[in-house]
Amino acid sequence: MPKEIIMPIFGFTQEESEILEWLHAEGDNVEKGDPITVVSTDKISMEVEAPETGILSGIRYQVGDIVPVTKIIAYILQPGEKLPENKRNLKKSKESEKVEEKTRKSATPIAKKLIEEKSLDIDALSGTGENGKITKADVENFLSRKKVLPGKIKATPAARRIGIEENIDLSEINGSGPEGRIQADDLKQKRLSSTRAIPGGDVPVIKTIPLIGMRRTIAQNMQRSMQEAPHMTLQIDIPMDALENMRKEMNVEQERKSEKVSLTAFITKAVALSLKRNLILNSQYSKKEIRILGEIHIGIATAIDDGLIVPVVHDADRKDIRQISREIIDLAERARNAKLKPEDLSNGTFTISNLGMYGIDRFSAIINPPQSAILAVGKMNRYFVPTDNNLPTIQKIITFNLSADHRVMDGTQAAKFLSDLKNIISEPKILLK
Amino acid sequence: MREISYMEALREALQQAMEKDERVFLIGEDIGVYGGAFGVSAGLLEEFGPNRIIDTPISEAGIAGACVGAAVTGMRPVGEIMFSDFVVLAMSQIVMQGAKMRFMFGGKAQLPFVIRLPGGSGTGAAAQHSESLENWFVHVPGLKVVMPSSPYDAKGLLLAAIEENNPVMFFEHKLLYKTKGYVPEEMYTIPIGKSKVVREGKDLSVIATSVMVPRSIEAAKILSEEGIELEIIDPRTLKPLDEEPIIESVIKTGKALVVHEAVKTGGFGGEISAVIMESSAFAYLDAPVRRLAGLDMPIPYNRTLEYHAVPQVENIVEEARKLVKGVY
Numbered sequence: 225m226p227k228e229i230i231m232p233i234f235g236f237t238q239e240e241s242e243i244l245e246w247l248h249a250e251g252d253n254v255e256k257g258d259p260i261t262v263v264s265t266d267k268i269s270m271e272v273e274a275p276e277t278g279i280l281s282g283i284r285y286q287v288g289d290i291v292p293v294t295k296i297i298a299y300i301l302q303p304g305e306k307l308p309e310n311k312r313n314l315k316k317s318k319e320s321e322k323v324e325e326k327t328r329k330s331a332t333p334i335a336k337k338l339i340e341e342k343s344l345d346i347d348a349l350s351g352t353g354e355n356g357k358i359t360k361a362d363v364e365n366f367l368s369r370k371k372v373l374p375g376k377i378k379a380t381p382a383a384r385r386i387g388i389e390e391n392i393d394l395s396e397i398n399g400s401g402p403e404g405r406i407q408a409d410d411l412k413q414k415r416l417s418s419t420r421a422i423p424g425g426d427v428p429v430i431k432t433i434p435l436i437g438m439r440r441t442i443a444q445n446m447q448r449s450m451q452e453a454p455h456m457t458l459q460i461d462i463p464m465d466a467l468e469n470m471r472k473e474m475n476v477e478q479e480r481k482s483e484k485v486s487l488t489a490f491i492t493k494a495v496a497l498s499l500k501r502n503l504i505l506n507s508q509y510s511k512k513e514i515r516i517l518g519e520i521h522i523g524i525a526t527a528i529d530d531g532l533i534v535p536v537v538h539d540a541d542r543k544d545i546r547q548i549s550r551e552i553i554d555l556a557e558r559a560r561n562a563k564l565k566p567e568d569l570s571n572g573t574f575t576i577s578n579l580g581m582y583g584i585d586r587f588s589a590i591i592n593p594p595q596s597a598i599l600a601v602g603k604m605n606r607y608f609v610p611t612d613n614n615l616p617t618i619q620k621i622i623t624f625n626l627s628a629d630h631r632v633m634d635g636t637q638a639a640k641f642l643s644d645l646k647n648i649i650s651e652p653k654i655l656l657k
Numbered sequence: 658m659r660e661i662s663y664m665e666a667l668r669e670a671l672q673q674a675m676e677k678d679e680r681v682f683l684i685g686e687d688i689g690v691y692g693g694a695f696g697v698s699a700g701l702l703e704e705f706g707p708n709r710i711i712d713t714p715i716s717e718a719g720i721a722g723a724c725v726g727a728a729v730t731g732m733r734p735v736g737e738i739m740f741s742d743f744v745v746l747a748m749s750q751i752v753m754q755g756a757k758m759r760f761m762f763g764g765k766a767q768l769p770f771v772i773r774l775p776g777g778s779g780t781g782a783a784a785q786h787s788e789s790l791e792n793w794f795v796h797v798p799g800l801k802v803v804m805p806s807s808p809y810d811a812k813g814l815l816l817a818a819i820e821e822n823n824p825v826m827f828f829e830h831k832l833l834y835k836t837k838g839y840v841p842e843e844m845y846t847i848p849i850g851k852s853k854v855v856r857e858g859k860d861l862s863v864i865a866t867s868v869m870v871p872r873s874i875e876a877a878k879i880l881s882e883e884g885i886e887l888e889i890i891d892p893r894t895l896k897p898l899d900e901e902p903i904i905e906s907v908i909k910t911g912k913a914l915v916v917h918e919a920v921k922t923g924g925f926g927g928e929i930s931a932v933i934m935e936s937s938a939f940a941y942l943d944a945p946v947r948r949l950a951g952l953d954m955p956i957p958y959n960r961t962l963e964y965h966a967v968p969q970v971e972n973i974v975e976e977a978r979k980l981v982k983g984v985y
Contacts, residue, residue: 380942381943382942385941407983
């Protein structure tokens with residue numbers, strides 16, 4: 225028996241495939257499972273395998289042909305077999321004979337007479353009688369349907385009333401009734417869906433922001449990060465008094481504001497030093513490996529008019545605190561004036577995001593790919609904290625919230641980073657080295 | 658609560674009316690000694706004697722003429738047409754005389770007579786003994802047309818018809834005679850011209866008459882299991898028609914099916930349908946008003962053909978289901 229090779233269906237909605245390549249020619253011997261042809265859907269290309277061992281014959285389509293799925297594209301013959309040339313036609317005529325027989329059977333005599341009189345196409349009619357038999361009523365129904373004038377709307381009185389009452393344009397409604405007639409329920413559905421659509425659908429849009437440039441990059445990066453990197457978040461409250469006292473002392477001598485060392489600079493340096501002890505956070509994740517990076521470049525998320533950029537303090541672990549402070553001030557100013565150079569924004573290995581100045585107590589941030597972690601810094605608040613003797617003291621505290629990629633590290637490693645950060649900030653002299 | 662048959666309810670109404678009012682008498686073929694073709698007047702001859710239970714020759718024109726004449730001269734006759742089909746022979750007396758006399762005498766004459774008319778198919782009595790002719794009389798000004806579907810309504814409406822000072826055509830159904838139901842022993846009347854919501858439902862208003870009321874109730878039970886709830890309204894009086902409950906019901910359900918046994922063309926369903934269309938219910942219609950009625954043919958003698966010539970429970974189920982599901 226000649227074996228048919230059919231165009232396979234790869235997806236539920238797929239209707240056709242293109243022949244990309246024939247891997248064998250007619251007359252080739254093929255084994256069952258051999259790839260015979262490469263076909264493509266709109267998404268992928270796939271190989272079609274030989275369903276049987278034999279001789280590839282009767283190729284019906286050439287490269288570039290678009291073939292509906294399940295169509296026969298070729299045959300596998302056994303030695304001595306012939307192509308079933310007439311088989312299809314034979315089958316077809318038998319089938320059509322059957323159909324004809326069926327239609328002849330499936331109309332009542334009076335319906336048949338009417339169909340003949342009006343010279344209607346019997347196939348265009350559907351029967352509602354027993355076993356789908358076409359009745360006189362079906363023919364009359366069909367004829368009345370043909371009379372419908374273009375531009376007229378088929379709707380029940382109830383649907384028309386609701387349309388007027390609720391100011392719904394019936395021409396926009398798809399009727400679910402017989403012959404597409406609009407019924408009351410169809411308008412109820414419309415009413416429901418328009419109620420549902422209120423946040424967005426029917427509310428006037430006053431401005432559109434095109435998804436281009438920075439907005440598009442942010443959208444893509446953040447979505448990718450949230451989808452790909454399993455974020456774990458850890459929080460720690462760090463008393464800032466020691467660091468703040470030290471910073472004030474340093475700044476007393478400085479008259480010019482630009483020479484005063486900022487809190488951000490100290491946090492940046494502290495983070496860099498803690499990273500140096502916990503290099504797993506200073507890393508990149510790729511599909512095959514985790515790359516621990518040998519330099520520490522701290523990005524500082526900076527809001528600008530129409531988005532967000534992350535200028536980088538390079539080698540923050542090795543730089544003097546005053547230099548870091550100057551760099552941050554310089555970067556921020558140039559960011560505002562749009563004068564940053566590409567190198568100012570490149571090679572960040574870790575990011576700090578600080579919303580403390582906006583009064584945010586604590587928050588969690590989304591990792592900036594391909595980095596492995598981001599530190600969200602909240603506002604410095606004053607809290608009553610009991611001493612060992614249970615006496616109240618006032619402490620300045622910042623909540624640091626670390627988001628870390630769990631593919632890269634585990635909770636203890638992230639915790640160790642935060643704990644080291646706390647130690648550094650609590651004994652801040654190390655930051656002056 | 659006492660349950661008696663439709664036939665017994667009618668007999669009780671006649672008996673109580675005759676006891677109460679000497680002017681009431683019965684006239685018809687075989688109603689005395691034989692007790693009526695369907696036994697409605699059985700025993701009444703013994704109780705009231707041949708002066709008030711009058712057996713006539715085979716002469717429907719005579720029965721109707723005697724009713725008209727007696728009524729206009731102060732009696733309250735109840736005539737029986739053995740099979741309602743035979744009323745054709747009495748048409749002149751009923752339509753030409755009885756229906757018009759009060760009008761033509763400027764209201765000075767009263768015509769308090771009732772013609773009882775056993776009608777309908779289902780007994781194998783063939784084309785001349787199975788018709789449903791009620792709508793002929795609906796079309797005649799001056800007549801009232803009553804069509805009870807239950808024993809309770811049969812008694813109450815017959816007593817009301819006998820008290821009525823205008824001619825009343827009282828259509829009974831042969832298949833209903835043996836159906837039983839609650840009927841109070843005391844005299845009571847059901848006002849002529851009042852319809853009744855037999856069953857409440859939200860999906861489709863079924864307006865049914867006579868034997869089609871119990872059939873519609875059966876259909877409603879079947880459809881209820883599918884989650885389709887029929888509202889059934891029995892007009893009880895076809896003329897004058899109590900339109901308001903029908904209109905209210907259609908406003909509620911948005912769909913209407915009229916079911917009657919009489920042939921569809923020119924039948925009462927057309928009237929009900931038009932009443933709905935002309936009313937405020939029009940704007941609430943969510944499908945065409947449909948009529949399910951007898952085929953346009955004489956009732957066949959063959960029992961199978963007879964069965965299929967008029968709506969049965971399964972036809973009501975199918976038609977109602979299609980309407981509710983939006984096939985029409």
